[in-house]
Amino acid sequence: MCETKHDGAGIRLFSMNLPQLPGCGMSATTTTGVEPVRKLSAVFATLGLATVGVLVPTGTAQAETNCDSQYWRAALGYMYAYEYLDCHTALGLASGDDSNWGNDLGAFQGGDTNRASSVLHRGTSGMAVQFFNGTGTDWAGGHSCLKKSELYADDLNDNYFTSGVPVGQNISSHRWVWEGECDRFMT
Numbered sequence: 001m002c003e004t005k006h007d008g009a010g011i012r013l014f015s016m017n018l019p020q021l022p023g024c025g026m027s028a029t030t031t032t033g034v035e036p037v038r039k040l041s042a043v044f045a046t047l048g049l050a051t052v053g054v055l056v057p058t059g060t061a062q063a064e065t066n067c068d069s070q071y072w073r074a075a076l077g078y079m080y081a082y083e084y085l086d087c088h089t090a091l092g093l094a095s096g097d098d099s100n101w102g103n104d105l106g107a108f109q110g111g112d113t114n115r116a117s118s119v120l121h122r123g124t125s126g127m128a129v130q131f132f133n134g135t136g137t138d139w140a141g142g143h144s145c146l147k148k149s150e151l152y153a154d155d156l157n158d159n160y161f162t163s164g165v166p167v168g169q170n171i172s173s174h175r176w177v178w179e180g181e182c183d184r185f186m187t
Contacts, residue, residue: 022077067120067154074122079129079146079174081108081116086154091115095123100135105128108174116171119186122153126175133161135172145182153186160184 019182067087074080075093083089094107113135123131126148134141142163146153153159155166162184 005019006146022139065154067152068116071120073120074120076122077124078122079176080120080122081112081121082118083115085117085156085157087118087120096172097173099137099139099173099175101172101174102135114169115173117156117177118152118154119146119156119171121146121148121150123148128179128182130175130177130182131161131167131186132173132175133163133165133167133173135168139173139175143182144184144186145179147179148174152187154156156186157184170173 001143043128065075065086070082070131072089077095078093079095080087080093091112092108097105098106098108100106100113101108102110104110108169116131119129123129125157128145130139130143130145132139132141132143142161142165144159144161154168155168156171158168159167161167161170167186
């Protein structure tokens, strides 16, 4: 004889006392069965965890940097220079060339020369920004370029001018050029 009972907590219990009864689907002399219900509960628990994994990804997403935020806030058509790493404390911005960041002409003036630690490119022309560690309209000295597709260089200390001088705290001028005029690019 096959008998089914409920324990009040939603678990279905069943038992039998005969070797095999038609309709019970069990073959044992005395068996109490909670196992099928446990397996079903395990399936639902697994599905629940999988759903949580979709809703709350467990991967390691890279945190947004300050340069990311500054890029989306920056005005279109401009190049920005920052005194500190990761685009902190703006020194200035320019839509045109500035052949001497240390004079009182152009977008960058006086104390701006040799202070940039990060730069950002929000230009719209498709041109690169070419930075120099020298001044003057002859655009001599070492240079390093920031492509439009690079967006920004958040740490200029790991970049070098073509002269071998580190870019960090050594920019004295800049101009907008086509990428073909660049021999070295920032990262």
